[in-house]
Amino acid sequence: MENSAQRRLERVSGHLLSPIEVNNGLSQVLIKGAHGKHEEEGDPVVIGGMVLDIHATPSLPLNPRTTTPGKVHYVLGGVARNIAECMSKLGTKPYMISALGNDMAGKLLLEHWNSASLSTEVAAESNTPVWFEPVSVAKSRRIVSVAKYVTFASPNEDELIAMANALSHENMFRHIERDSNSRCSVESLFQFLKPAILVLLEKGIKIVAVTLGADGVFLCSRGPNVVRFSLDRTKKYGVSGQLYDKVVSSCPSSRFSGALQIERSSHLFSVHFPALPASVVRLTGAGDCLVGGTLASLCSGLDIMQSIAVGIAAAKSAVEGEANVPSEFSLATITDDARSIYSAAKIPFHQSML
Template identity: 25%
Template sequence: MVSKIVISTKPVLSVFRHLKITIKHSRRFSSFVVDDNVAKALENRQPVVALESTIITHGMPFPINIETAKLVEENVRLQGAIPATIAVLNGKIHIGLSDEKLSDLAAASDLVKVSRRDLPYVLGKGLSGGTTVSATMLIAKRAGIPVFVTGGIGGVHRGVNSSFDISADLTELGRTSITVICSGVKSILDIDKTLEYLETEGVCVVAFGDSKEFPAFFTSTSGFMAPASVSSPSEAANIIFSRDQIGLENGILIAVPIPVEFEANKEQINEAIQKALVKAESMGIKGKNITPFLLEEVNEITKGKSLQANVALIKKNARIGAQIAVELSKRKGNKERIVEDPIFVRMNDPTIRSTEGSEKKPSAERPIGKHWEVVVMGGSIVDFIVTVLEDEIKMNATTHRGKIHRSFGGVARNISDCLTRLGHRPLFLSTVGDDSLGGELIRHNPDMVKEGFLPIHGKPTATYCVILDKNGNFAFGIGDMSVHQDISIQNVKPFMDDISKSKLFVMDGNAPRETIEYMFDACKDLNIPVWYETTDVKKSIRPFLRNHVPSSLRYISPNIIELDAILENLKLRKVDTRLCGKDLFESVSECCKEMLDVIPNILVTMGQHGIAAMTRGRDPIYFPPPKVDPEDIVSVSGAGDCFAAGYISGILQNLSTNQCLHLGTEAAKLSLLDFPAVPESITPNLSKPR
């Protein structure tokens, strides 16, 4: 088994080779499940903060626990870092939890308090629970997360001379190079002996703020001094970075005092603790059960004030911890990141179960030596098309009168299908459900390359019902396309070798935003141009949501409405849509001038008013619409996709812009005249240069 994997600043292609090793081992060791947002942040070397979950499962009552958990995550995000709450769910270690999983965890009962010692048992039995400081540190280290925020750590218990009760948190700090941000040790413990034990373990203990005094959880003072102190996140990051530079394996403990306004009266807290200790002893409570019991008792004795203090300090710790993580990320920006034992997988494991007991391995069955001209990524959709005629609804197809006309479509699927009909060899990447529709979709067209189809277990195949008016124009539609969210980074990675050998990468807007952004970055490093098909108004702006336009974006083909959304997002002048014909073309051309500085090729489809084709450094080209009698139009749903495929076919043949436009409009014309979005009348003969 690989014990370490190095992700460096070398070209992306070499990184993908390393990641493939990770995937292979993931199939054998799938105890870890990493949320996509966390995984993406780690890959991009963004700051990530680990959060423990016993504060949710054992530290606070419901619903305060879930409210606090969400506030803590939000505090991390507000500082520019990504939160990664860690827990065990049904025998799997989850690194990063969705809101739904957080809520389920907070409301559940009979959950295990999972320390390092308990991990093998809980995983082996398929149980669920909250991870303590020691378990969270171990997991964060394995995931490559250097900063961990909690409320307070465990320590040496009072009466240790007879009980020998010393928290595993302390030994974990002595052997795991994670930085723990906390408010010191809980004042129910023996603080003096805890600091002595940390010294024995070689742990660097640092007080954060103006004072060197070590905080005592509910109070900012304990009567004991920390060996070191820092006054800013930047100073704290310097210490962590220095530790890593010399290769020390010990943890660092940064103790942040509770906010002054929530600080408890030391005498009252100590009195409450003493009462709680006496009660615990009389009830025979000890071991890992004593801390949650004592906290609950102290909260009751203080009439809820200790719980308010607990919430306040964890929020502050999250803010400070995230700031430290951001500063540390800056220092590590040009250094290699080492991830030990890469045995975890994301939620969207590339080994997808299509049926119980069987696996779909997307890259294993592909013929060796196949090179695809173009790779197309995006949605596969089962379309149900209805045309309204007069006052009744009928199906506008003579051979299917009285039945709903069904076809297989989707923007990316149509483009890929059309390229196949034009004689090219596209690799199509998409997800389908493992239902009967998904199976039929894969079998439907034997000429369609299927290596990129990924059946997703437990999700329905995407469907879309389109209502057309009597002229074949779109009226409205409704669909379920949730399976497209599984077009994840992890599912696309096995195909990076294919993408690196292609001439062009085409994607529509159906994939999740993080996948779209990831592929723009990957194609930049691979020097592969990207064609982005805008799909709809909402998805058209996805390439423009970051603070820069991806340099790999070389072609974009919006319609007028989508173009307006893009221009608005870029804060550029919008098109005067009241114009027609060449006047509209001139308005579009003028508005796109500044866009050409960042996107070298812009194709705007203007419906009945034709096409505006703009290339950086050249005069804009007006191309008339296809010559079709409106009475002959059957459906407009596939015309834009076929236009894009025709133009792409011209690019692959190294044709001129005018020749590409001709191919695109001819393909669009044939689509307008038939019900299938990609009709059989589109053939390779169409693609001959003229």
């Protein structure tokens, strides 16, 4: 008897694969990732790009109008691919929808990562939570047509402003002028971004995680009950099960119980999670690993606040290495960092819906 995953794949392939073959050098990718024997309903799905990044580093100071010697490195990339790989290394095996060129880069990517897919239309019909990662300012504006189907969104500051302007059909929100030599307080930053966050929540997005780089993450929802969101995972095994057990023991959900009671009448609930100091090598995959680490944690059964702490810990590991996604994650390091982040998280703001 065919399993449910195969049935889902066949259903999606009918939506994705055109009956007319287009010979344009692109291949639509619909392949199944390697799963262990513990396959179950509700596997996560990542939809987006798989690309080969080219990192060029000059060996000498740049001189105009002449050749500059240096080194070029190929790095497996693409926001969706990075997120999916991060999830896989933290114990969650996602499916993936993507499209690749029929060339050297595409073959390298396929050799490294086998993936499978499920369309966001099917997710909406099944009442499945959907995470929208904006990727860029230009792409973030695509939220307009799907906002009511989105459970989570994870914009940075610029993407948040672009999304709020697109959803409100006005250009009333402006980017914050932040001096690179001085940082404004977390409270001031929140008050500046709060009106834009409210637009996203009012348009139907349930939870907004605003990524702030070195300033951490604002996790916002229309009420404290939503921020306690978690996925019911009754089967925990392998790395995913170990992650769940370690984080639950070191990041108890009871830590926020008092604050949740105090803020229960509020229409806007926010928690600030700080970032940890890191020995930065590259920033390319930090945001992708933040999302991947958070999703892997949710799929393991952790709640969204515990999961965000793990996501920030995964981002810290990413910036300290050369690749977009670390070759492996130390579960002990991730857990220790997540505990520090979770312990330092605060609800310091006066929160009310204007």
